Amino acid sequence: MKKRKVPNKTGHFGSFGGCFVPETLMSMLAELESVFMSAVKDVTFKEELKFYLKEYAGRPTNLYYAARLSEKFKNLEIFLKREDLLHTGAHKVNNTLGQILIARRMNKKRIIAETGAGQHGVATATVAALFGLQCDIYMGQEDIERQALNVFRMKLLGARVIPVTSGSQTLKDAMNEAIRDWVTNVEDTFYIIGSVAGPHPYPLMVREFQSIIGREARKQILKKRGKLPGCLIACVGGGSNALGLFHAFYKDTKVKFLGVEAGGLGVHSDKNSAALIRGEDGVLHGSKSKLLQTADGQIKIAHSIAAGLDYPGVGPEHAYYKKTGRAEYVSVTDQEAIAGLKLLSKTEGIIPALETAHAFGYLSKLNRKLKHKTDIIVCLSGRGDKDVGTIKGLI
Amino acid sequence: MANRIENKFKELRAVKKKAFIPFITTGYPDLKVTEDLLLGLPEAGADVVELGVPFSDPLADGPTIQDASYHALERGVNLEKILALVTRVRKRTQVPIALMSYYNPIYHFGEKKFLAQVQKAGVDGLIIPDLPPEEAATLIKEARRHHVATVFFIAPTTTKQRMKRIVNKSSGFIYYVSVTGVTGARQSLPGNFVEKIKEVKTLTEKPICVGFGISTAKQVRLVSKVADGVIVGSAIMKQLMTFNEKKDQVAKTLQFCRSLAKGVRSSGK
Incomplete structure (x- = not known):
């Protein structure tokens, strides 16, 4: 594999990525890029972020050997990267802490964010409360209904949850509305994007803040096993927890990357969110990537039981990983995800988020594909309390 | 081959006039209304149609x-149909059209x-x-090859640095966004747009047209004092949306456009 550094200076991952936004945002994005680039090299910033990640969010997270779950599979030795144990219950806080420190450096007074499952919304509302900044969260009406617990949490944290009733009333439309707000209030407002998506420098910035997952996991597995794992596996919606786990292993070319997309009712049905498997090249929300779209280039409405994966696009770096063959992308259906959720709950006493459950829903297929016992790390990106209401009606 | 947009601005400049540029969403409420509006707009004072x-x-x-847009998509409007519409209209009017x-x-x-099809249809x-x-x-490379203007x-x-780059890559005209925000009629326009436009003018001879938020003849007059053209979109669509009869949708929308166009003509200079 060619070792080209991605993204390049203009934010491109090969033919993907870039910066496709209204002109009003362009100068601010250039400023954001320069503030971010100097921050990550700045010792004070790094120490500050490290402090909050450790003392406030609870890093490092454990790499836990799932003995009872591993027993179920002949070829799998399963290690769980416990991002679910972080404050707010998911990996999202790694990124929101990083971005809010950037927002402070840019003297922004107001924070906005989009959210699907509400995990990113909660993680944003949390850090906004921590630093005393005003916070507005855009959330699709359908998601507000299926993630009522997280909506309540955001409100309790002092954020305003703004329902979005246009289009599919899910994550895609929440992001449209957040961008409209951003274009209008760009002078004083910082947009905390929750995934490795959006215009440059967001995919790079979110990757940087999430890559702590893989940096820790790599050290932990080497300590526990004395060798690198055979495979890393994570669910992919926008793809931030997956890239967070994968990135530190990028040069370990023998470590296979496996991203699990939301197959919904099946990838050959019209109701799924598998942008990498079923999508075509396109531009939405600031970057070029794989997109579920019609023959006319209109964006399709995605479907997934997991609100956090219910999005017709995916982060541009995943499109790049797919094109270059660095990662493989598969999908599991809503039903398989629920089976994965039940399996982890009953074998390990851990209820994962429905998003995360997609990774567990793929384990039996992975087990069949492998020829001999292999160490794998699953990114346990979030806990499932928020989904109990949704699942209750289905089991 | 000459570009209709560029020619139009040359023509207007020669007589010291400003351009009125109405915007309409193609296919709202249907393609027939768009077609009739396109044919009627030149007479109603449109110099370019967006x-x-x-x-x-x-x-x-x-x-x-x-x-x-949502309504038009529901009715199956797509690029092919829009290009077919422009092809039809081109046989009857030479009004410059920007997509x-x-x-x-x-x-x-x-x-x-x-870009090949755009040129063939007669989009400018x-x-x-x-x-x-x-x-x-x-896109710029293909547009140049096909004599289609690229408006940035x-x-x-x-920032000033970006302005230079944008001015450089623009042809036809430069689109100055009057407000930070999305399209839509607004009560008032920010005061600083006059200085900003003057700043752009120090960098280029290319026409500068102002859009976003302009909704009244009074605002049109104000803007056309400093800019080379005024773009009105949401206010026109809002008018169009108030009528249910096809006849009114065309006639009354054109009437509204006529009143806006007067604002451009009466700006003096």
Whole structure:
């Protein structure tokens, strides 16, 4: 594999990525890029972020050997990267802490964010409360209904949850509305994007803040096993927890990357969110990537039981990983995800988020594909309390 | 081959006039109304017409154009139908036409193929709100080859350094966004746009037209004192949306445009 550094200076991952936004945002994005680039090299910033990640969010997270779950599979030795144990219950806080420190450096007074499952919304509302900044969260009406617990949490944290009733009333439309707000209030407002998506420098910035997952996991597995794992596996919606786990292993070319997309009712049905498997090249929300779209280039409405994966696009770096063959992308259906959720709950006493459950829903297929016992790390990106209401009606 | 937009501005400049540029969403409420409006707009005072291509996720647009786009998409409007419409209209009018489209439908269509068909249909310019010049190398190359103007935006937040780049890559005219925000009628316009436009004028001779938020003849008059043209979109679509009868949709919308065009004509100079 060619070792080209991605993204390049203009934010491109090969033919993907870039910066496709209204002109009003362009100068601010250039400023954001320069503030971010100097921050990550700045010792004070790094120490500050490290402090909050450790003392406030609870890093490092454990790499836990799932003995009872591993027993179920002949070829799998399963290690769980416990991002679910972080404050707010998911990996999202790694990124929101990083971005809010950037927002402070840019003297922004107001924070906005989009959210699907509400995990990113909660993680944003949390850090906004921590630093005393005003916070507005855009959330699709359908998601507000299926993630009522997280909506309540955001409100309790002092954020305003703004329902979005246009289009599919899910994550895609929440992001449209957040961008409209951003274009209008760009002078004083910082947009905390929750995934490795959006215009440059967001995919790079979110990757940087999430890559702590893989940096820790790599050290932990080497300590526990004395060798690198055979495979890393994570669910992919926008793809931030997956890239967070994968990135530190990028040069370990023998470590296979496996991203699990939301197959919904099946990838050959019209109701799924598998942008990498079923999508075509396109531009939405600031970057070029794989997109579920019609023959006319209109964006399709995605479907997934997991609100956090219910999005017709995916982060541009995943499109790049797919094109270059660095990662493989598969999908599991809503039903398989629920089976994965039940399996982890009953074998390990851990209820994962429905998003995360997609990774567990793929384990039996992975087990069949492998020829001999292999160490794998699953990114346990979030806990499932928020989904109990949704699942209750289905089991 | 001469470009109709460029010719129009030359013509207007020679007589010291400013351009009135109405925007309509193609296919709202249907393609027939768009066609009739296109044919009637020159007489109603339009110097250039901006035709909106509906998109599923119009993130630079406010509620009015969002609604119009949604409605048009529901009726199956797409680029092929829009180009066919322009082809038909071209036999009957020489009014310069610029297409306003988000980038994805064009990218998905294929830029090369798209520009060839755009020229063949008789479209004179492209306005793409989510395509900054930095990402537009292919599009600009193809557009030049097919004599289609590429209109880029300058916003209140644009730095001087960027302004130069944008001015350089723009042809036909430069689109100055009067306010930070999405499209849609507003009560008042920010005061600083006059200085900003003067700043752009120090960099270029190319025409500068102002859009976003302009809704009344009074605002049109104010803007056309400093700019080379005024773009009105949401206010026209809002008018159009109030009528149910096809006859009114065309006649009364044109009447509204006529009143706006008067604002341009009466700006003096």
